[in-house]
Amino acid sequence: MKKLLPIICLILLSGPAFSQAVYEEERYVAETDPLALAKIKQWQGLKFGLLMHWGAYSQWGIVESWSLCPEEYGWCERTKGSNPQDYNTYKQEYENLALTFNPVKFNPEKWAKAARAAGMRYMVFTTKHHDGFTMFDSKYTDYKVTGSKSLFANHPKANITKEIFDAFRQQDLWTGAYFSKPDWHSEYYWDPYYPPRDRNVNYEPEANPEKWQKFTDYTHNQILELMTDYGKVDILWLDGGWVAKTPKGEITDWYSGQLGDNNKNGYIKHRIVNQDIKMDELVEKARKKQPGLIVVDRAVHGKNQNYLTPENRVPEKPLPFPWESPMISGGGWSHTFNAKYMSGHKAIHLLVDIVTKGGNLLLNIAPGPDGTWQQGAYDLLEEYANWMEVNSEGIYETHALAPYKEDKVAITQKPDGTTYFFYMADENEKVMPSEITVKSLQPDAKASVSLLGKGKLKWRKSDKGFVVTIPEKWRKDPPADYVWTIKVSALK
Template sequence: MRFVLSLILGIGLVFTVNAQAVYEDERYVPETDPLVLKKLEEWQGLKFGLLMHWGAYSQWGIVESWSLCPEEYGWCERTKGSNPQDYNTYRQEYENLALTFNPVNFDPEKWAKAAKEAGMRYMVFTTKHHDGFTMFDSQYTDYKVTGSKGIFKNHPRANVTREIFNAFRNEGIWAGAYFSKPDWHSEYYWDPYYPPRDRNVNYEPEANPEKWQQFVDYTHNQIMELMTDYGKVDILWLDGGWVAKTPKGEITEWYEGALGEQNANGYLKHRIVNQDIKMDELVEKAREQQPGLIVVDRAVHGKNQNYLTPENRVPEKPLPFPWESPMISGGGWSHTFNAKYMSGHKAIHLLVDIVSKGGNLLLNIAPGPDGTWQQGAYDLLDEYAQWMKVNSEAIYETHALAPYKEGKIALTQKPDGTTYFFYMANEEEKAMPSQIVFKSLQPSDKAEVSLLGGGKLKWKKEGEGFVVTIPSKWQKNPPANYVWVIKVSEIN
């Protein structure tokens, strides 16, 4: 360990900057299960999904779970409660939020309908975050949405995970279960005898194998509840990449940085702890119940990370493996009072940018403590709905095509060779130009060229590319906002 820490101090600042790039370029182990490969290919064609962070913490409008973690990061700051300077008082008041959580206006069918109209084809819901509060009726804890002392326990829709899964599946949307591997409420992870030191287990698993096995069993049991009692589950989306087996001499690589995070002085703010959760065994059991299940053991290098998840950002270039970008739509990951949502222009450009690089967009919307979405979330999804009504064929079941993007033009292609050219208008650009020039690719002599939502276009070859002429009727009245799509049936 002394050698490892010396290495960190010596090259950490440089390596941390480049860690994500290395992670994206090299750290992927392909799946071999044919059912999973088929499912993964289908998932890559879905392109657009919904992520929802929701828990008792939404009552305070704070970042999910992290204020319980005694690390010196801004997202761990304690700002609510009667005495946020006293950790023990704060933690008790935070956990008491479970008693007052009462989302009486919970209406998942409304959410699912809005998501479907926006063009979302899969959904990932936080069944349990790091704080350990389960949003399903787990028999292994009373710290849950149906807890015996909670005021929501007798509501007919109290088992919110089941209600959400059913509502979205009824709209033809895939169901995905987010599940946090660390559990800061469990006595098997944060033993009450010791104070928590950081995000990790607060005892040494290798020195306390029986206690650690209790935590492994607890985690497996809860996940298997989700795999057996909640209908068809398409994706198991695991968070907390620091909970992983760390062979001696290696450093677990996870999304905050391959060598861990550092403060201004270059020292780690948390430890690296070997936390073997027996993931291979768990995945095998899960797939016995859910054949073809996509597993995303986030940021843990190995065969159980079926796709990668660069968080709240878009890679600079296409990646050579399946990936999605989880992105905040407004406020934070969890509910933020009076959240400001991204503009329609930014939202549509975001989707096109990700899809043209071969990825999927997983857009986060955070329900509030009463069980409703803010109007801004519905307004944003309506922007997607209006645009997708015209242009969705250029999004679904497509792949990236070099050169991916040239100036304001992005590209996608169907397996049959149909190619789409996205003209990404500037924010102030409301009218289409009279001509659009494409420099890198050229239609075949037999190709049909058309404007999605419009009709056939005249075009001519120019160098290695081509030029299309936009009739004045569409210049003044474009078929969609923000991005206009030219379809070419066949390219050379």
């Protein structure tokens, strides 16, 4: 059972259907590279980032890549194309989307300005998803946005990744390259001689070492292109955690079983295959190009997973290592027609909940096939912008502080001891309470206590905590919507 547990964890961490793993139980291996360690520390202070899933699949408004995979999950059923019941026809038509992808309204400068105004400080863009379609001008494939038959190839902004990175750097955001390790278009991963069985390589790498080496070289070459030709890259965000070196003799074929509440469907259905892509070597080469590069080899236990990424969920408690929650803002990870975006109340509470537990929020927005964001995305970012204009100092460069949350009050602290108490209002709570109580922490006798966006507050001791009084004139005129922040200059 001891040997089985790490593999079960890997299964749980390896795909959208099973991404809600118990990250609190996950092991973490600290980085040793001093430049990367310093960079990770800086990244933890940024707190709020943007994730963008975008590719030719946006034309169909479907889940990115996964409908190509012959695993029976309801969230990736084939529904588009002329004959979705025939896999080969579907795959051909899916891949032909590369020929009609033409996002002529692409304007990354507008996105970057909206992200910056919203308080985002870094971004991660899908340079290549599992389907293998590259959103950059790779010289190692013609299955790319700048391909010889692409409608968009001659557009002045055809090299989409470069344009996005440049635009976001202009707004002083860090850049991150999402890159899928599996590649379902590559003949060296899914050999066309064999039908694909599941998400894994469809041949045995150890029995075909030359072919697997070609895939390893292909992957290294594409990542090094991104590290060489696209300016400063701060984060290499690798997906497809099943592409990893796996110890022999543990699980080599199908595993099916009930794994408690984390497996709502009651089954797990894919193989564990040893797919050693020489990650240590790759990271060393990448950091020669980008010193201090943060590497996130998602769901692969080891030194190359510089921070963990509990996907589309927030841990119940602070975690003892660097972490980030990638979250869907509306629709799905990829473009969804007429997507409904989360409310401002939910969005602000989400950010505060994550930050006060010591994590970062990576909020996903999916561009459409014409190269635009939906208005709902801009409206949501404006909600963040309005709130952050008043409260951002309690977000950036802070860490979690026990007891983290009391009733409706969440807590963060800066290294200098300045502490922030976020009163998280109920959805219909528009008027501030006359008093707000904190039970377990107390200001220093000479501390300054204030309400961000308004001014100083009167306070009094209460056992081990304190009570602040909100002036009547401020109660009906709060400084911001959804969450109100009390700042204490020093604790007792």
